[in-house]
Amino acid sequence: xxxxxxxxxxxxxxxxxxxxxxxxxxxxxxxxxxxxxxxxxxxxxxxxxxxxxxxxxxxxxxxxxxxxxxxxxxxxxxxxxxxxxxxxxxxxxxxxxxxxxxxxxxxxxxxxxxxxxxxxxxxxxxxxxxxxxxxxxxxxxxxxxxxxxxxxxxxxxxxxxxxxxxxx
Numbered sequence: 624x625x626x627x628x629x630x631x632x633x634x635x636x637x638x639x640x641x642x643x644x645x646x647x648x649x650x651x652x653x654x655x656x657x658x659x660x661x662x663x664x665x666x667x668x669x670x671x672x673x674x675x676x677x678x679x680x681x682x683x684x685x686x687x688x689x690x691x692x693x694x695x696x697x698x699x700x701x702x703x704x705x706x707x708x709x710x711x712x713x714x715x716x717x718x719x720x721x722x723x724x725x726x727x728x729x730x731x732x733x734x735x736x737x738x739x740x741x742x743x744x745x746x747x748x749x750x751x752x753x754x755x756x757x758x759x760x761x762x763x764x765x766x767x768x769x770x771x772x773x774x775x776x777x778x779x780x781x782x783x784x785x786x787x788x789x790x791x
Contacts, residue, residue: 636668637707637755640678642698644731646685649745650712654682657748669755680707680758683731686714686721692734693787699735707758710737711751713744723775733780 641654657664658671672678675698687695699708710731713719718729731737741754756762774780 636670636679637758638670638672638677638679639682639709639755640672640675640680640698640702641682641684642675642695644683644685644687644691644695644715646712646714650684650715653745653748653751654684654711657751662748662752664752664755667752667756667761675701676703678702678706680709680755681735682709682711683715683735683737684711686718686727687729687731687734688726689728689783690726692728692784695731695734696784696787707738708735709739709741709754709758711741711754712746713742716740716742719744725775728774728780733774734784 641651643651656662675681679702681698681702683695685691699706708731710716714721715731718727721727722729728734739754739758741750743750746754753762757764
């Protein structure tokens, strides 16, 4: 269902804004590699833009910490509707080795609604291209998503994020 909606909304173009939420830069290098002439994703209509206000999709890399969560929310609000959020790398998908530490909330889906997951540490450029093409509806989906909630015990995520939305 989501692939049909995304294909109708974006046609064959998807402008991307890359947000690093504290990654080791392995995923960032692979995302930049996708944009080089070797892989040339501009032929598929994908282009990296410098502002979230011009983007159709957010590419999130790195595990989301408590300090980065409010900025990621503001970034999502700055992106015009309709929008797609793509989590790239094991850290953005589920927090990787930091999923249960005191300062990390987990993957990007703990803070923003994620439409596409591209696992790997770091994911290969071909996997990133496949995920973006899947978001555009150019290729069929191969596996189903499985969502798990893992927040540190006693931590009120909704309350924590609400204080940043209210500006207090």
